[in-house]
Amino acid sequence: MASNGTNASSRRAELLAIAAELFAARGFRATTVRDIADAAGILSGSLYHHFDSKESMVDEILSTFQAGLFEEYDAVLTSADDARNKLERLVRISFDAIHRNRPAVAIFQNDAAVLAEDDRFDYLRTNNERFRTMWMGVIDEGIRTGALRDDLDPVLTYRFIRDTVWVAVAWYRPGGQFSAAEVADQYLAILLEGLGPR
Amino acid sequence: MASNGTNASSRRAELLAIAAELFAARGFRATTVRDIADAAGILSGSLYHHFDSKESMVDEILSTFQAGLFEEYDAVLTSADDARNKLERLVRISFDAIHRNRPAVAIFQNDAAVLAEDDRFDYLRTNNERFRTMWMGVIDEGIRTGALRDDLDPVLTYRFIRDTVWVAVAWYRPGGQFSAAEVADQYLAILLEGLGPR
DNA sequence: GTCTATAAACTGATAGAC
DNA sequence: GTCTATCAGTTTATAGAC
CATH class of the missing domain: 1.10.357.10 (Tetracycline Repressor, domain 2)
Known part of the structure; x- marks a missing residue:
């Protein structure tokens, strides 16, 4: 749980960690938002609830x-x-x-x-x-x-x-x-x- | 002029050099065939006369x-x-x-x-x-x-x-x-x- | 917080004319 | 060797339902 105590920020950090691993392994440009969503077990559109x-x-x-x-x-x-x-x-x-x-x-x-x-x-x-x-x-x-x-x-x-x-x-x-x-x-x-x- | 003396291979080498500069600067994935063609002064389809x-x-x-x-x-x-x-x-x-x-x-x-x-x-x-x-x-x-x-x-x-x-x-x-x-x-x-x- | 559905733009590649 | 025209697939991002 993050310092502000919300699940929202914990989920956000989780998604960021998943994205970071993919960016690191395949490159930022070669990693699609679908790749990130797949790895997180959600659909790509749902990512935009957390990030712009x-x-x-x-x-x-x-x-x-x-x-x-x-x-x-x-x-x-x-x-x-x-x-x-x-x-x-x-x-x-x-x-x-x-x-x-x-x-x-x-x-x-x-x-x-x-x-x-x-x-x-x-x-x-x-x-x-x-x-x-x-x-x-x-x-x-x-x-x-x-x-x-x-x-x-x-x-x-x-x-x-x-x-x-x-x-x-x-x-x-x-x-x-x-x-x-x-x-x-x-x-x-x-x-x-x-x-x-x- | 290349060793076999044809303009074809010289043009090929020229296009490869242009592509290499772009791949090096922006990454392979982030470089589009249109980027390469633009830099060479031709259209993207024309590249496929030289490369698969x-x-x-x-x-x-x-x-x-x-x-x-x-x-x-x-x-x-x-x-x-x-x-x-x-x-x-x-x-x-x-x-x-x-x-x-x-x-x-x-x-x-x-x-x-x-x-x-x-x-x-x-x-x-x-x-x-x-x-x-x-x-x-x-x-x-x-x-x-x-x-x-x-x-x-x-x-x-x-x-x-x-x-x-x-x-x-x-x-x-x-x-x-x-x-x-x-x-x-x-x-x-x-x-x-x-x-x-x- | 996630899904459904979809828009708008971009991408690699092809077929045939010149 | 290049252009015209275009296709099929992919990509980022959005709107609104659940």
């Missing part, structure tokens, strides 16, 4: 996910940790986000770029810029304080970290061989120490 | 790209180089493939998983396995010979390398700030030596 449109469903999925992620990132960035620790914590939070919100992350990875062309999804572009600023702040601080090597381009470094982390949604499965925390451990080991012999 | 279906277009784009890539990979793997050099060469070839076949790589990244569910695209699954075997062979050899550290899971290492390289298609643009070779240099530096201070 297919777009409003993916909108709510993405905006809710991003709001939660930024909250967690903020807690790290406003802490007293040094750059190296902040970087590690951001990476761990991100892998954990893949664990807890896999469909939303997958939709973001696969469909956000096209969705962002629509005015309705302006916030995707705004949030991308905010996201980038957060990471770049930590990376720049790390380079300045000597926690990170200084012979690489910071922007390429940012893209490398960002892509490496989020692209894992393509293969990560909860309950698989490695937990999100174990994947984060190994990824951080490669990222910070490299694959070469030690 | 929309699927046969993406089929040709992906299979042609993969055939070329495997040829280049094979040349590396049958060479006398040690594991470390083979790994470097595979990474460089891959970034160069992004440079030369950006649309095909993007389509592979975004749409191949869904396409592969269709029997027609069985070869995508077969090729994925072959691709994995090639990379894992080099990684395992590197660990065995001491060229790569031995305290990480080889499969996670493979995924890390694979994802980091190919996901760059999402932002790499020919003529941008860094060439494909420069990107490969910096990625290899992070991959092999890590981001930590030296």
Whole structure:
């Protein structure tokens, strides 16, 4: 039951979760409202009692996910940790986000770029810029304080970290061989120490 | 003009290139045959003089790209180089493939998983396995010979390398700030030596 | 909250003229 | 090699009954 205690919002969340799984697996465009309704055991017209449109469903999925992620990132960035620790914590939070919100992350990875062309999804572009600023702040601080090597381009470094982390949604499965925390451990080991012999 | 010297095959290649750009930018499913025809300056029905279906277009784009890539990979793997050099060469070839076949790589990244569910695209699954075997062979050899550290899971290492390289298609643009070779240099530096201070 | 019924637009593909 | 014309199926979305 949701915080307002109504069954309506619980049903809404249920339908959103079903839609998110389908969007993540087949893509937003390739998923029809009939697919979603079928998976929910209702008829397609009934979906419009809960949502304005297919777009409003993916909108709510993405905006809710991003709001939660930024909250967690903020807690790290406003802490007293040094750059190296902040970087590690951001990476761990991100892998954990893949664990807890896999469909939303997958939709973001696969469909956000096209969705962002629509005015309705302006916030995707705004949030991308905010996201980038957060990471770049930590990376720049790390380079300045000597926690990170200084012979690489910071922007390429940012893209490398960002892509490496989020692209894992393509293969990560909860309950698989490695937990999100174990994947984060190994990824951080490669990222910070490299694959070469030690 | 194509190797067989006909205008027909040249026009075909031209239409395929147009389709590939659209598939890469908007997704296979979201791109209509009318979109392709519009971009080519013809009517949608005329496309069917050159191709059986929309699927046969993406089929040709992906299979042609993969055939070329495997040829280049094979040349590396049958060479006398040690594991470390083979790994470097595979990474460089891959970034160069992004440079030369950006649309095909993007389509592979975004749409191949869904396409592969269709029997027609069985070869995508077969090729994925072959691709994995090639990379894992080099990684395992590197660990065995001491060229790569031995305290990480080889499969996670493979995924890390694979994802980091190919996901760059999402932002790499020919003529941008860094060439494909420069990107490969910096990625290899992070991959092999890590981001930590030296 | 779901169903019945249906509209209006879009989509992949075809047949035959030019 | 492209166009005209068009079909059959699909898709998002709506209006009102239950």
